Amino acid sequence: MKIKDSLFTAFLFLVLFSTLHLFSVGCCTPYKILGSEDLINDSLLILEKGKFGIYQLQGKQPEELPEDAFCDYKDVIVEGDVLNINVYHPTRIDWMHTIRHFNEMRGGVRVNQGKISLAGFEPIEIEGMTLPEARETIREALREEVKDADAFLSFRERNSNIVEIGGYVARKWIPIDGKIRLYEVLSKAFIPPDANLYASFVQREGCNLSVDLNRLVRQGDMSQNIVMRPRDKIFIASPTEEFAIVMAENIHLSTRPSPQGYNLRAIHLPAGYISLREALVTAQGISYSNSKCYVQVIRGGLCSPRIYIVPWHRIDSVPNQNLLLIPGDLVYISLSPISNWKILIDELSVSLVLAPFLQFITREIRK
Template sequence: MWGYSLPALPCRGPLVISVLDLLLFAPMGTCENYIVGPGDTLSINVYEHPDLTTTVQVDGGGAIRFPLIGEFEVTGMDVSELSQAIEKKLADGYIVNPQVAIVVKEYRSRKATILGQVNAPALYELRGRTTLLELISTAGGLTADAGKYAYLTRTLSENGERDAPRQEVIKIDIKKLVEEGDTTQNILISNGDSVFISRMEKIYVTGEVKYAGAYPYEEGLTVIKAITNARGFTDRASATNIQIIRKENGIEQVLSKVKMDERVMPEDVIVVPESFF
């Protein structure tokens, strides 16, 4: 059975890469990619011109005021683009070859919701660039019953702006992210995003096996693989009289004398009876 426990560092058990490794070495870009918006506070520095160094807040209309330039709109620009825009305006009759550096001192109030199989599901404020792993960690990590996938619901418009009617759902493979270190799954969280962590699908093996219990369901799982996960038969097992108890549409049915290559469905109960001979 596999599960996740993000807050524990270093990771143990089946995980092949620690969450700390993912956060430190994931190619997630820099703050230069952060999109500036109303409410952000920016520290703007012009190299060799300390008199132009200033701290500004983006107003409700998405504009700032800057010495020599005056007021201009910045909404939709990332930090790098804004630096270039200010350099271009300063170079237009004010400074020769200006070099501008911008640091986001305070981020506007941005929030995202995470629900499902995390230890503290809630609405959280996003501070700076926040990835999926960071949001999960903020929510206390994944529960032992966390499933393979997370589903992120995001509101977009046709031109990519936020807070418009159209929604998209992004399916994220948490198992690939955590166990295989696939950082392409560690997407950035945006304001208004809603993340749902699914519950692990399980099957149950009982009767004459060495370790009866619940086991994770995997696509293509067969009876023999499920029994192998339960460490095999006991000496008293009847391998030819295995049953599967399955519920479909609320109706329980019993499949008798199933073959070893029979496909197992989520929530199936595999019963290995005792041999009387």
């Protein structure tokens, strides 16, 4: 009798402990459980603000653009620039050819210590001047020695007034002139059409500028078209830089199953987002064994992680752009109840088949 009472007490304690544990876990879950309407609201935010809408969901606060980001600036000659300089005189043809030949032999006229040197003339200081200002200065210096002389100049090489471009792109630098803007620089850089413009960025003085390259290039949003400045840097990301994941049980994906028994498919996001419906199509649809009741979108890359429960009829009826996935999202598709029941029956069948064999082994061991 005492043994039965002890077993009953232990059983009650186990039930009570399990109940309290489940209650505490359910109350302290780190994820917010939300519905499809919340996912729609977040998607509308992304459509409205693009890259910065995603940043807002992730709790990031990008800095404002500088006040002069859209203002042209004076493009001046600096130390190390190489100029093409041609002179003109109505009668001194020999002098013109001499100056031209001398400059071509040197590969142009380089600015050294703020000055340039022309054959037969004293060094002329032009650093910090624009091309028209430098032309006027050179013309006056020439006319002190040769009456009616004129000069014409242009940039040949520039060491400082360039924009450096790295990453998934062919050209590594583009010269700028104080007026050229970001869109023109990108067009000259021959960016591949599949580049991930969401993960790409523009950097100035070591800080990333709040510019959405995807909205500029793919949507033509000229509010992102800033004026480029010397030594700005642009990084173009590869197509595989950002992705979401579709994870399903027994779904027919073009990838091998993971060790946990799930199939995974990475969905690349060159724009920073993709519609849920398009992601499912890219993952080659869902299997007959999967549940058609709802899918779960797990958004863990946020300050406050969320799980969106999206019924299947909402995926069918809501427009594509109203259900968006962002980098780091995980779409989970569970098995249908009948599929889970089939798995249970299969496991029980194996146990029933092995039961007589195990009984035989047990009897043999006891002998």
